[in-house]
Amino acid sequence: MNLGAMTKTTRGTDNNRVRMPRVFRRVAVTTLAAALLAGAAAPGVATADSRPVPKAATGQDRPELQKAVQTWVDAGFAGxxxxxxxxxxxxxxxAGVRKLGQTAKPPTNGRFWIGSTTKTFTATVVLQLVAEGKVGLDAPVANYLPKLGLDRRITVRMLLQHTSGLFNYTGDFNDDGTWELGIPAAGKDWVDNRFRSYTPEQLARLALSKPPRFExxxxxxxxNTNYTLALLLIEKVTGHSYADEMQRRILRPLRMRDTVVPGNRTNLPGPHAHGYYRYQDAGEWKVVDVARQNLSLLAGAGDMxxxxxxxxxxxxxLMGGKLLPAPLLAEMRKPVGPYGYGFGLWVQDLGPSCGGTIYQHNGxxxxGYGALMYSTADGSKTLTASITMGDAAIDPASAYQKALPELLKQVFCDGQAAG
Structure with a gap:
């Protein structure tokens, strides 16, 4: 799931309330500069020498940013x-609290579950394999994963752009507008099963057992099915695990020592804020701490x-061209369809007063948790954040929509309204 999505609540056949993604609003997108296609190709795998050395946080007084952070807490998030x-x-x-009932703020170096922000990482590795000639963007996925019985019309490009038509294994719409449940990913069913382990192949086969949503x-x-299949493709083509390839190609070269592909791991390592989940059980609202959860449920699609x-x-x-050759980075950032989605990236036009296009994948x-990851085209201005849910009786999607505009205005628009 992506927090950038608008969500709504519907009722499944069991009358349990199930939260699901709704079609994202169209966003106008500026044409990418032709210069993106120029220049020497960057290596498919980053090198340690190319790693941008992070500066220490200066702690300079920027009250407008602190106020924007506080807006999220005021909207009902825990921290x-x-x-x-x-x-x-x-x-x-x-801002807010690290744990309900305590006063300490969330640690600014805390780890968190990033959800669908994982998709940008997965897409990057697939595109590195494309750059190396090991994968074809327009080749049938069935060429690489022949045992799954995939429709041969489904290409690698379609996986990355969510145009495959495959059923979403965490639940999806039927043609008549009803919601067909998949693996429990909401409500009491998810709470009761949140430590259950799944393999990527189990997830893929469940999705493929359902009729496609469209041609x-x-x-x-x-x-999520698209990116779990991308994980399986990475493993098949390289002969290595997804986690090993992520380490070799991105995490180790960029010295991202605090980023983990957890597999069946349920604990958040090191300092972290606690996230909570509010759900109904037999007509009664309950709140549970979900800092521990098993996200093998979203392998390759939302587990990091x-x-x-x-x-x-x-x-x-990524935006600075250190992970992909320029032509593939341009392809990655080219929006398609009603979502304005590229390869593992949402493309969003903030308007001329804010400098135009930014790229993001929230999750x-x-x-319990949400992640924000935004960048300008050259990577020189970025926003990354984690939000945690608490025990407030709010709709997280509505609260998100309420708090986000002020944040983007302060970071990307110099405090002016977008447009």
């Missing part, structure tokens, strides 16, 4: 930690752990 890098240097801050390439619908510093390092390196695992 937020945020990092901004721009022409003034680095700023870090937090490949004819529409667009956000589905990181920090605001590491996300800043990653998105700055949220099933419960």
């Amino acid at each position: 937020m930690q945020m990092r901004v890098h721009d022409q003034q240097g680095d700023w870090v801050g937090s 490949p390439g004819t529409d667009q619908r956000y589905a 752990i990181s920090t605001t510093q590491d996300l800043q390092t990653f998105i700055s390196a 949220s695992p099933p419960g």
